[in-house]
Amino acid sequence: xxxxxxxxxxxxxxxxxxxxxxxxxxxxxxxxxxxxxxxxxxxxxxxxxxxxxxxxxxxxxxxxxxxxxxxxxxxxxxxxxxxxxxxxxxxxxxxxxxxxxxxxxxxxxxxxxxxxxxxxxxxxxxxxxxxxxxxxxxxxxxxxxxxxxxxxxxxxxxxxxxxxxxxxxxxxxxxxxxxxxxxxxxxxxxxxxxxxxxxxxxxxxxxxxxxxxxxxxxxxxxxxxxxxxxxxxxxxxxxxxxxxxxxxxxxxxxxxxxxxxxxxxxxxxxxxxxxxxxxxxxxxxxxxxxxxxxxxxxxxxxxxxxxxxxxxxxxxxxxxxxxxxxxxxxxxxxxxxxxxxxxxxxxxxxxxxxxxxxxxxxxxxxxxxxxxxxxxxxxxxxxxxxxxxxxxxxxxxxxxxxx
Numbered sequence: 001x002x003x004x005x006x007x008x009x010x011x012x013x014x015x016x017x018x019x020x021x022x023x024x025x026x027x028x029x030x031x032x033x034x035x036x037x038x039x040x041x042x043x044x045x046x047x048x049x050x051x052x053x054x055x056x057x058x059x060x061x062x063x064x065x066x067x068x069x070x071x072x073x074x075x076x077x078x079x080x081x082x083x084x085x086x087x088x089x090x091x092x093x094x095x096x097x098x099x100x101x102x103x104x105x106x107x108x109x110x111x112x113x114x115x116x117x118x119x120x121x122x123x124x125x126x127x128x129x130x131x132x133x134x135x136x137x138x139x140x141x142x143x144x145x146x147x148x149x150x151x152x153x154x155x156x157x158x159x160x161x162x163x164x165x166x167x168x169x170x171x172x173x174x175x176x177x178x179x180x181x182x183x184x185x186x187x188x189x190x191x192x193x194x195x196x197x198x199x200x201x202x203x204x205x206x207x208x209x210x211x212x213x214x215x216x217x218x219x220x221x222x223x224x225x226x227x228x229x230x231x232x233x234x235x236x237x238x239x240x241x242x243x244x245x246x247x248x249x250x251x252x253x254x255x256x257x258x259x260x261x262x263x264x265x266x267x268x269x270x271x272x273x274x275x276x277x278x279x280x281x282x283x284x285x286x287x288x289x290x291x292x293x294x295x296x297x298x299x300x301x302x303x304x305x306x307x308x309x310x311x312x313x314x315x316x317x318x319x320x321x322x323x324x325x326x327x328x329x330x331x332x333x334x335x336x337x338x339x340x341x342x343x344x345x346x347x348x349x350x351x352x353x354x355x356x357x358x359x360x361x362x363x364x365x366x367x368x369x370x371x372x373x374x375x376x377x378x379x380x381x382x383x384x385x386x387x388x389x390x391x392x393x394x395x396x397x398x399x400x401x402x403x
Contacts, residue, residue, distance in 0.1 A: 014038070015058030016394070021380070023047075024069040024350045026369050035068065037376040040394030044372050061403045063380060063389075067346070070354035070369050071106025071377030071392060072331040075180065075361065076140060076229070076257055076285035078111045078301065080292035080330070085110040086302045088123045090130065097135055099293045100286075103330035106377035106392045107137045107358070107367055109179050111287075113302030114143030114154035117166060121173035131177040137361055138179025141170055142228065145193065146208030147184040152233040153289075153315055153325035154208065155303055162193040171200060178202050179361055182228045184209040185219035198223025203360065205257075208233045209244055216247035220254060226360065229287055230256040230273060232264050232324075249276045255360050257285045258352075260337050261329040263312055267342050274344065274352075283360065284334045284352045289313055289326035301325050336385040 016037040023033035025045060036043035036058070078085055081099030083092040093110065100108060110127045112120055120141065130136045143154045145162035160166065162183050171178050180203035183193050197204040206219055207228020227248040235243035248254050256277050258270055264287075265273075274282050286292065290299040291308040298316065299306050306325040307316040313325040331353055338349040358368025367377045380389030380400045389400030396403055 015043075017058050017060045018063055018068060018378075018380075019060055020062050020064035021066045021068045023370060024067065024346055026355070026371060029067075029346050032064070033068075035370065035378070037391070037394050040376055042370060042372055042374050042376050045370055061400065063400060063402075065383060066388065066400070067381045067385070068370065069335070069346070069350050069379050069381065071367065071379055071390070072104045072335070072353045073137070073357040073361070073363075073368060074100065074105045074108040074286055074288075074331055075226075075283055075357045076111050076142070077105075077108050077288045077292075078113060078142075078326055079290035079299075080288050080294075082290050082294050082299070084113075084290045084300060084302070085127060086113050086115065086123055088119075088126045090126055093126065093130060094135065096290075097130075100288070100330060101390060101392060101397050102387075103293065103332040104335070104379040104387050104390050105331050106379075106390070107361075107363065109138050109140040109361070110136050111140040111142050113304075114146070114151075114158045115302055116158060117144070117169060120144070120170055124170060124174040124178075128173075128175045128177040136177075137363055139174050139177050140180040140182070141178065142182045143208065145181070145183045145187065145190075146233075147187065147210045149210040150184070150208045150233045150235075151320060152208060153301055153304065153306070153320065153323055156319060158303070161187045162189045164189055164192045164196045167193045167196055171202065180205055180226065182207040183224075184211065185222070185224065186211040186215045191218060191222045194219050194222040194224050198225075206244060206248065210235060211244045213242045213244065213247050216244040217251070220247065220251050225253055225255060227254055227256040229259050229264065229285065231269060232259065249273065252281070255281050255283055255356060257283050259287050259327055259329065260284050260334040260342065261286075261327045262337060262341070264324065264327065270342055274342075274348070279348050279351045280356055282352045283357045284331065284338070284349075286329040286331055286334065287326045288329055291328045292330055294328070332379070332381075332385075332387045335381075339385060
């Protein structure tokens with residue numbers, strides 16, 4: 001994908017030592033480890049720290065009884081904190097960013113919602129500036145190039161076929177900051193658009209699709225590498241018509257997004273996908289809209305209105321009324337569900353929430369793992385896997401006890 005300008009790094013404390021915690025390293029979880037943070041980066045990671053770094057130079061934070069994991073990376077998020085990335089308002093967009101950061105998401109793509117091309121271009125211009133400032137990792141266009149038969153929470157009359165010329169207009173409007181675009185490949189122009197995206201270094205995602213098994217395989221061969229929220233907004237897996245689900249799960253070139261909120265997927269289905277795809281091909285996402293981190297009520301989602309009841313968001317009016325409209329999920333809850341409900345190990349959850357999305361987005365050289373030289377993006381969790389600390393590039397966004 002296009003190279004993106006990095007933000008100027010803020011000033012940092014000279015040295016911070018996080019001592020005594022369990023640490024989720026790429027090689028596995030270690031007990032009573034130690035992480036040294038200097039200049040916004042991870043200086044070193046030690047497997048054992050029996051003396052809690054006593055006498056070490058720097059500020060020592062005792063995190064005994066806690067777990068430190070890499071900062072979460074969300075490839076698919078529309079809003080949060082009452083705000084939406086579709087607003088084209090920089091302050092509102094930053095409300096979304098800051099809301100999810102408090103829940104441990106240190107890197108994210110800004111996902112749009114189907115709209116007129118001119119509106120999407122205007123949104124892209126605002127989001128591109130936030131990417132260039134280092135606040136966002138990139139832009140994800142979800143729509144308008146999706147199937148009217150599987151539109152979900154997208155306004156049907158605004159959908160259009162994926163004409164490569166229109167795809168190019170959105171890429172140009174984003175000034176090289178587009179990381180991913182969701183396309184229904186069975187539509188006229190679908191395969192050509194997938195090829196265009198792949199050639200441009202943009203992730204082509206298959207989603208909101210009525211595609212057959214064979215047509216999905218064609219799209220993968222054309223360069224698609226992601227399944228947008230697998231199972232949702234696509235035909236069900238059938239024993240005579242396996243559809244896109246089978247094609248996407250079986251192909252090692254595909255990373256599958258899963259919304260682990262307990263509403264979009266039954267735990268047995270999520271577990272099936274994890275087993276079939278394998279740890280390195282699963283990315284947990286939120287697909288969150290403006291109600292994430294907020295109370296029940298009415299919220300906008302692009303040009304539509306959404307009613308949130310008991311934390312479940314549904315379109316409140318129009319031809320798609322009653323459809324699930326994204327989620328109110330934050331990635332800390334997805335992590336917590338993974339290890340307490342779904343039976344995943346901490347290592348598997350870290351892979352799905354950090355390492356895999358970092359690799360897919362091409363940012364694994366600086367984040368996605370607790371390794372020397374990478375950005376100090378990390379989350380501190382207590383024994384119940386609740387967030388008690390969040391650090392991004394060496395700065396505490398949420399201070400743990402004793403910090």
